[in-house]
Amino acid sequence: MAARTSPFDLSKCARPNILQLQPYRCARDDYKDDGTNVLLDANENAYGPGLVLNSEGALQADGAGVSTGASKPEIDFLGLNRYPDPHQIELKQLFCNLRNTHHHTPKTLRPENLFVGVGSDEAIDALLRCFCAPGKDKILTCPPTYGMYSVSAQVNDVAIVKVPLDAANGFHLQPDKVNEALSADPSIKLAYICSPGNPTANLIRKEDILAVLQHPTWNGVVAVDEAYIDFADEGASLAEWVTEWPNLVVMQTLSKAFGLAGIRLGVAYSSPPIAKLLNSLKAPYNISSPTSALATAALSAPNMAVMRHYRTQIVAQRDRLLRELPLIPGVGRFLGGHAANFLLVQILDKDGSPSNATATATYEAMAEKRGVVVRFRGKELGCEGSLRITVGTEEEVTTFLRELRGVLAGLHAN
Ligand SMILES: *Cc1c(COP(=O)(O)O)cnc(C)c1O
Numbered sequence: 509m510a511a512r513t514s515p516f517d518l519s520k521c522a523r524p525n526i527l528q529l530q531p532y533r534c535a536r537d538d539y540k541d542d543g544t545n546v547l548l549d550a551n552e553n554a555y556g557p558g559l560v561l562n563s564e565g566a567l568q569a570d571g572a573g574v575s576t577g578a579s580k581p582e583i584d585f586l587g588l589n590r591y592p593d594p595h596q597i598e599l600k601q602l603f604c605n606l607r608n609t610h611h612h613t614p615k616t617l618r619p620e621n622l623f624v625g626v627g628s629d630e631a632i633d634a635l636l637r638c639f640c641a642p643g644k645d646k647i648l649t650c651p652p653t654y655g656m657y658s659v660s661a662q663v664n665d666v667a668i669v670k671v672p673l674d675a676a677n678g679f680h681l682q683p684d685k686v687n688e689a690l691s692a693d694p695s696i697k698l699a700y701i702c703s704p705g706n707p708t709a710n711l712i713r714k715e716d717i718l719a720v721l722q723h724p725t726w727n728g729v730v731a732v733d734e735a736y737i738d739f740a741d742e743g744a745s746l747a748e749w750v751t752e753w754p755n756l757v758v759m760q761t762l763s764k765a766f767g768l769a770g771i772r773l774g775v776a777y778s779s780p781p782i783a784k785l786l787n788s789l790k791a792p793y794n795i796s797s798p799t800s801a802l803a804t805a806a807l808s809a810p811n812m813a814v815m816r817h818y819r820t821q822i823v824a825q826r827d828r829l830l831r832e833l834p835l836i837p838g839v840g841r842f843l844g845g846h847a848a849n850f851l852l853v854q855i856l857d858k859d860g861s862p863s864n865a866t867a868t869a870t871y872e873a874m875a876e877k878r879g880v881v882v883r884f885r886g887k888e889l890g891c892e893g894s895l896r897i898t899v900g901t902e903e904e905v906t907t908f909l910r911e912l913r914g915v916l917a918g919l920h921a922n
Pocket of ligand 1: 551626627628629630654702705706733735760761762763769772773774
């Protein structure tokens, strides 16, 4: 039978900005996780979830993480026929307790200050939908930075104004330049600031964020992404500062320090009116009951102790990488800071210059021949020749250092 001609033409039917999207690609699309690779590409917690688990990997039923202390299992499988709680007040209160440190204000966060989402990626997107009219408003980002801001902007048909971090100077924010851009273009409604930065791993100075918050005329929102904040110094989080600033939003996640990337749970702290808008626009049942139960468990005292224990080990391995990586011939300097669970480091060519060709060859040889997957970041602004290395377990770091030495010796010998 001859093919029927159809009036349907996808290329003219779907929204033009959606047609231009490329599917998300990560290092694991190239190098599948077959269980043998050392995965230092996605900034996960290699030690595991911050939960007290038994030898089978099941959550302890003896009270660890259960707020009632009762010996019932964490996840009530019998309740899965019911819709989850759309408000998550108990979980929100635990997040408030976590960040009410009074380092930055005597005021206190309350559940009305919170939005909980499917990872902080949902919060990033929800903010865009909340504040930016498609085809009209804009966001501001500070490259090099996290890729989801621009992906979400493109999905929402929102343009991006870029004000780079100061690459020559430790990737600090340039608040004067940010403020100039905000003055010049009132259609910018949102500024995403990543602190600690990805891939730059440096904490943005509080006074630099303050300078943007104090912009005299701009009517917009400052969204600080603190996905890695638990790897920075104690008290570094500005979450509770949202009680002082009506246009500050602080995003966090359980995907990194808490080791729960698989459950997809992120939060945004804001003034109650902004939180109300975000909660109104979200899908009502965005947080599943199992995710809520695991997140609640993770924020209980015994499980927080597990998270802190793993974090101590990650920080120790980070310090070890800072000491031992520079001893390997062909490794250049660290870019950015070290306030996260990864490091950005330059790879040098035979002449000792940072080189994307050598860094790419290193990335590929490490994954294909040595079973160690890291992330090439050399195409990011100011990151020439760089690889981003997630801090793994002690054993993984040992393997990484040994294999990197071998790969670079081979590349430089040819
Ligand atoms: C990993 C990461 C996130 C996190 O995302 P989830 O959706 O919560 O897993 C957000 N921001 C930055 C900068 C990240 O690196």
